[in-house]
Amino acid sequence: MMIYRMDHVGVVVEDLAAAVAFFVELGLELEGEAAVEGEWVDQLIGLDGVRADLAFVRTPDGHSRVELSTFHAPAATGVAPRAPVNTPGIPRITFAVDDVHDVLHRLRAHGAELVGEVAQYANFYRYCYVRGPEGLIIGLVEKLD
Template sequence: MTIRRMDHVGVVVEDLAAAVAFFVELGLELEGETTVGGDWADRLIGLDGVRADIAVVRTPDGHGRVELSTFHSPVAAGGAPRTPLNTPGIPRLTFVVDDVDDVLARLRPHGAELVGEVARYKDYCRYGYVRGPEGVIIGLVEELG
């Protein structure tokens, strides 16, 4: 089996504070907030100059997580046939897998396209995004160590 668990669902929003407040009111708990950017983020997403604020909220049982992101740069163009990953409203499902390269190889014959690159984040993971059927974005995480 290649999928070990569903890690999180990511949603790009324009107003991060309002989105966090909504999900907290719904009953999720704020797990943490951070700002991301730099070379690894640019390579992962396939865009240059990425700077985004991220908040993660989780279900009370700790098993379900939603990553809420707001991008400061680059500015989303929107409306393109291949909408960039930082466009508001584009959901993505992320799964932890045993081997990112193996999963990519098996998904490519089914039309999957790598969005940016598979990027290594420190000693934590290798992470890549693919576009699946109808443009659905799937994140694939291979934990290291």
């Protein structure tokens, strides 16, 4: 076997504290924070003079993590697009939740914007997309009994 698990999803944000607050409100737990810089980071990222702060949040079951990072140097040369959900290359992170409407209500206090509508697929799922930190598309799916 070549792959034995997905380690994490990484998202670059401008406001690290706000992004952490968003994901904590969603129900993830702060696992840790760190500042990184030096030759190894420059080699990894492919940029010179990297200085960044990172925070890892994990799902309550401990199986999935999101790395949130903000870069102090070098300066970014572009911004992420706020393209529609069907644009190739636009990332989405989807979380299984117990109550889509409750989670949506709580995330709106952290700036989340509903992309379309909360949709229901037969009697199986309730699903929606919201824009979270930096326009990241977050899926919320609730399995119906």
